[in-house]
Amino acid sequence: MPSSVTVAAAAERLRGVAHRTPVLTSSAIDAIAGARVFFKCENFQRVGAFKFRGAYNAISALSATEQARGVITHSSGNHAQGVALAARLCGVRATIVMPHDAPAVKRRATEGYGARIIACAAKDREIVCEAEIAKDGHVLVHPYDNDHIIAGQGTAAWELFDEIGGGLDALFVPVGGGGLASGTCLAAAERAPACHVVGVEPAGADDARRSLASGRVVTLDEVPATIADGMRTRMIGERNLRILSKHLTEIIVVDDAAILGALRLLFERLKIVAEPSGAASLAGLLAGLHPLPENARVGVIVSGGNIELAALVHMLA
Amino acid sequence: MPSSVTVAAAAERLRGVAHRTPVLTSSAIDAIAGARVFFKCENFQRVGAFKFRGAYNAISALSATEQARGVITHSSGNHAQGVALAARLCGVRATIVMPHDAPAVKRRATEGYGARIIACAAKDREIVCEAEIAKDGHVLVHPYDNDHIIAGQGTAAWELFDEIGGGLDALFVPVGGGGLASGTCLAAAERAPACHVVGVEPAGADDARRSLASGRVVTLDEVPATIADGMRTRMIGERNLRILSKHLTEIIVVDDAAILGALRLLFERLKIVAEPSGAASLAGLLAGLHPLPENARVGVIVSGGNIELAALVHMLA
Numbered sequence: 123m124p125s126s127v128t129v130a131a132a133a134e135r136l137r138g139v140a141h142r143t144p145v146l147t148s149s150a151i152d153a154i155a156g157a158r159v160f161f162k163c164e165n166f167q168r169v170g171a172f173k174f175r176g177a178y179n180a181i182s183a184l185s186a187t188e189q190a191r192g193v194i195t196h197s198s199g200n201h202a203q204g205v206a207l208a209a210r211l212c213g214v215r216a217t218i219v220m221p222h223d224a225p226a227v228k229r230r231a232t233e234g235y236g237a238r239i240i241a242c243a244a245k246d247r248e249i250v251c252e253a254e255i256a257k258d259g260h261v262l263v264h265p266y267d268n269d270h271i272i273a274g275q276g277t278a279a280w281e282l283f284d285e286i287g288g289g290l291d292a293l294f295v296p297v298g299g300g301g302l303a304s305g306t307c308l309a310a311a312e313r314a315p316a317c318h319v320v321g322v323e324p325a326g327a328d329d330a331r332r333s334l335a336s337g338r339v340v341t342l343d344e345v346p347a348t349i350a351d352g353m354r355t356r357m358i359g360e361r362n363l364r365i366l367s368k369h370l371t372e373i374i375v376v377d378d379a380a381i382l383g384a385l386r387l388l389f390e391r392l393k394i395v396a397e398p399s400g401a402a403s404l405a406g407l408l409a410g411l412h413p414l415p416e417n418a419r420v421g422v423i424v425s426g427g428n429i430e431l432a433a434l435v436h437m438l439a
Numbered sequence: 440m441p442s443s444v445t446v447a448a449a450a451e452r453l454r455g456v457a458h459r460t461p462v463l464t465s466s467a468i469d470a471i472a473g474a475r476v477f478f479k480c481e482n483f484q485r486v487g488a489f490k491f492r493g494a495y496n497a498i499s500a501l502s503a504t505e506q507a508r509g510v511i512t513h514s515s516g517n518h519a520q521g522v523a524l525a526a527r528l529c530g531v532r533a534t535i536v537m538p539h540d541a542p543a544v545k546r547r548a549t550e551g552y553g554a555r556i557i558a559c560a561a562k563d564r565e566i567v568c569e570a571e572i573a574k575d576g577h578v579l580v581h582p583y584d585n586d587h588i589i590a591g592q593g594t595a596a597w598e599l600f601d602e603i604g605g606g607l608d609a610l611f612v613p614v615g616g617g618g619l620a621s622g623t624c625l626a627a628a629e630r631a632p633a634c635h636v637v638g639v640e641p642a643g644a645d646d647a648r649r650s651l652a653s654g655r656v657v658t659l660d661e662v663p664a665t666i667a668d669g670m671r672t673r674m675i676g677e678r679n680l681r682i683l684s685k686h687l688t689e690i691i692v693v694d695d696a697a698i699l700g701a702l703r704l705l706f707e708r709l710k711i712v713a714e715p716s717g718a719a720s721l722a723g724l725l726a727g728l729h730p731l732p733e734n735a736r737v738g739v740i741v742s743g744g745n746i747e748l749a750a751l752v753h754m755l756a
Contacts, residue, residue: 141464146461146483165710166461166463166709170710386748390712390748392483393482393483393487393712393713394710394711395712430707431703431706431707431755
């Protein structure tokens with residue numbers, strides 16, 4: 123990563139553009155977790171998820187010539203919204219390749235920000251995206267395998283360290299394509315080198331865990347079936363593998379039931395609306411698999427909150 | 440009100456004890472409201488509602504002799520939890536008279552803080568409370584007709600003015616017994632005298648509106664049937680009438696459907712969990728009955744978030 127593409131530089135670029143999201147705590151959840159837990163609430167970020175950070179950082183860093191070509195990406199939802207809004211703010215045209223099964227709320231919001239949407243089968247998203255680039259010359263804003271995206275996503279953890287005064291023993295972060303996890307690792311490496319960064323993946327979507335174990339990017343044959351729709355990626359990126367291999371302490375795998383339990387806790391105790399991917403990090407903490415010291419201070423990144431009430435009801439019924 | 444019992448003094452007393460709750464915004468809700476809206480999120484307060492502020496302010500201000508007698512109050516839920524937690528923090532015994540139909544989540548939480556609960560019919564709560572006082576000599580911490588309670592509740596608006604830099608054209612606040620509304624009026628009178636403080640009451644529970652119209656405390660014959668369980672009070676207090684008569688601009692009455700619509704918006708757009716009483720203030724803004732200038736800056740106090748997921752589902756089904 124070039125030295126000018128740092129989390130600190132991204133934090134500067136996002137100042138006054140991205141929301142500085144609040145850090146919440148709950149003594150009830152502290153009691154359950156046996157630790158002091160600080161929730162960085164990216165469900166309150168613009169577009170309802172951390173994805174706006176990376177998207178704005180990447181698109182605003184493009185040259186005028188690149189911006190004039192328009193941007194394109196593929197995403198099941200939150201990155202789509204992030205790119206759509208960031209592009210609009212930068213005066214750039216955006217095209218989004220979106221799987222048919224993306225949540226309706228995310229699709230509508232993406233359209234609402236003025237992006238053009240191309241729907242396709244979930245497993246074909248990369249191919250369709252490449253075909254469009256060959257045809258129209260748009261600049262790809264990759265959802266995670268992109269230095270500016272990684273640096274932008276890292277600003278959530280960067281702000282968390284600003285906010286809480288003092289280090290953390292561990293920081294739990296969801297791993298989809300690995301953009302947020304990579305950026306979080308870079309932020310922690312600079313701000314709190316002793317902090318363990320712990321990735322969390324849903325069962326059946328543990329491509330990052332397998333990639334780290336084998337030292338190369340492992341691609342899942344099928345799109346994973348987890349309820350955490352933001353984590354249905356089949357592979358992490360090369361940049362992500364490199365960063366996570368160096369900085370991530372370990373990956374915890376949680377099943378859908380654990381994610382739903384965490385979602386309910388966030389609803390009833392923290393009083394926030396999270397989507398399943400956003401609750402995965404808490405599920406990873408509560409799994410109790412990562413050893414923590416006495417009176418540990420732990421960060422949990424709640425990555426997003428884009429869920430319809432009806433969907434939540436259906437999941438928790 | 441004695442001059443030492445001010446909102447400023449309460450803010451000092453609550454520093455480091457109450458949460459300094461975040462102020463959230465949503466461009467989607469701004470577009471719907473046609474104004475810039477700042478939500479003061481007391482659903483994130485300790486015990487899940489603003490009530491902790493007044494309760495702690497009142498109980499910590501008691502003399503050692505008074506504290507030794509223990510405290511008592513009557514409440515359908517949030518004030519109960521506020522008194523129970525504040526009493527525990529101050530090392531004081533607490534007894535709570537609670538209507539049978541209080542939400543289970545609020546009752547369980549109150550017990551969890553170590554308070555003794557006496558259940559009774561909703562309309563008998565004041566009488567049962569008085570009988571207990573006659574018997575055991577506890578000190579009454581009235582839910583709203585109490586100077587320290589009023590000053591404590593006013594600290595939410597006080598912090599809002601700290602936070603947003605600059606004044607507000609209007610500030611919407613729910614009116615139950617009138618403690619929060621009175622404290623909000625006192626805070627606004629000092630911090631932003633030009634700001635219109637607008638009270639919101641559920642249809643059928645408009646005792647404050649009637650009291651202000653007639654210049655005396657009007658008591659409803661029946662406990663109101665609104666879904667806003669925190670606003671099922673039959674009357675406001677004498678102190679509240681005095682303060683609201685002087686400072687409140689007007690009262691807007693909203694029906695349950697409007698409250699549910701606001702609740703859904705808070706869920707889907709602001710990504711927060713509010714209880715119906717907590718959504719009433721937004722419903723009052725969206726009713727559009729209070730005239731606002733162009734590009735108005737508006738505050739909305741979200742008073743609490745104590746609702747079970749199952750109850751929310753039932754309401755919005």
